[in-house]
Amino acid sequence: MSEGFVSRGFRGRRRQTDDRLPPGQYLVEGFPVLSAGPTPRTPLDEWDFSISGEVDEPKRWTWEDFQALPSEEITRDIHCVTKWSKLGTAWEGVSIDTLLEGVETAAEHVLAFCDGGYTTNLPLEDVTGGRAWIAYAHDGKPLEPEHGGPARLLVPHLYFWKSAKWVRGLQLTTYDIPGFWESLGYHNYGDPWREQRYWGD
Amino acid sequence: MDERRLDGNAVGGLLGEVFTFEVTMAEAACDRCGTVAHVGETMAYVTEIGTVVRCARCDNALIRIAQNPRGYFLDLRGVSYLRF
Numbered sequence: 414m415s416e417g418f419v420s421r422g423f424r425g426r427r428r429q430t431d432d433r434l435p436p437g438q439y440l441v442e443g444f445p446v447l448s449a450g451p452t453p454r455t456p457l458d459e460w461d462f463s464i465s466g467e468v469d470e471p472k473r474w475t476w477e478d479f480q481a482l483p484s485e486e487i488t489r490d491i492h493c494v495t496k497w498s499k500l501g502t503a504w505e506g507v508s509i510d511t512l513l514e515g516v517e518t519a520a521e522h523v524l525a526f527c528d529g530g531y532t533t534n535l536p537l538e539d540v541t542g543g544r545a546w547i548a549y550a551h552d553g554k555p556l557e558p559e560h561g562g563p564a565r566l567l568v569p570h571l572y573f574w575k576s577a578k579w580v581r582g583l584q585l586t587t588y589d590i591p592g593f594w595e596s597l598g599y600h601n602y603g604d605p606w607r608e609q610r611y612w613g614d
Numbered sequence: 615m616d617e618r619r620l621d622g623n624a625v626g627g628l629l630g631e632v633f634t635f636e637v638t639m640a641e642a643a644c645d646r647c648g649t650v651a652h653v654g655e656t657m658a659y660v661t662e663i664g665t666v667v668r669c670a671r672c673d674n675a676l677i678r679i680a681q682n683p684r685g686y687f688l689d690l691r692g693v694s695y696l697r698f
């Protein structure tokens with residue numbers, strides 16, 4: 414392939430010295446929205462969340478069940494592959510550890526699935542150990558639909574496309590299934606500190 | 615030996631004819647709901663990560679295109695056929 418023909422990456426902005434910023438990232442104050450489809454608006458009485466796939470027994474929560482689960486307040490920096498980062502974002506949600514309590518599985522991978530058809534894949538160990546949540550509030554208010562409400566996956570240690578908006582469940586698998594962007598040249602793991610934006614990074 | 619089984623290069627001419635069509639004028643059939651519409655009549659969502667062309671009736675992702683430093687990626691799995 415001739416260089417220059419396909420060379421488009423995300424444009425860099427000014428150089429940053431803040432050590433909370435991974436390489437190539439710049440700070441934003443607002444909260445940019447990136448949507449590759451219409452915003453789903455699933456009524457709460459039709460919403461549910463499920464754990465399925467390679468599990469001894471699938472689990473399912475209605476919105477009401479979900480609200481009754483122990484929740485946590487989470488403050489983390491987030492990093493988008495399009496190069497913006499936002500520091501100290503505040504969330505409330507349920508830890509994936511809580512959802513997987515008592516689940517017996519041989520799975521090593523997770524595919525998050527969402528209203529609107531979006532998917533993203535992660536190693537199971539990256540959504541456990543207090544590193545991932547299903548978040549339903551941001552800045553003390555119910556999560557707005559444009560930011561993934563009623564609930565989104567929150568995996569702040571990976572690029573933000575992994576924090577799937579409008580998430581409805583996790584499919585546990587023994588094999589890895591590349592998700593919506595991971596199958597189109599974006600990195601399978603997506604560690605912002607190793608700048609894993611694209612295949613081969 | 616099956617004489618109909620050929621090296622992919624043997625269909626280079628045919629594929630060359632196929633991939634010259636005017637895409638927006640082609641009809642795309644949605645693999646989810648079966649709706650057939652000209653590509654130009656679908657809904658496109660253009661983002662910094664990639665572009666998603668969706669069925670105007672059911673929002674199924676018909677065509678997904680990413681243009682990034684690893685190349686152009688064209689995913690047509692949401693389309694059952696294109697007619698032109």
Ligand SMILES: [Zn+2]
Binds near residue numbers: 644645648
């Ligand atoms: Zn459709």
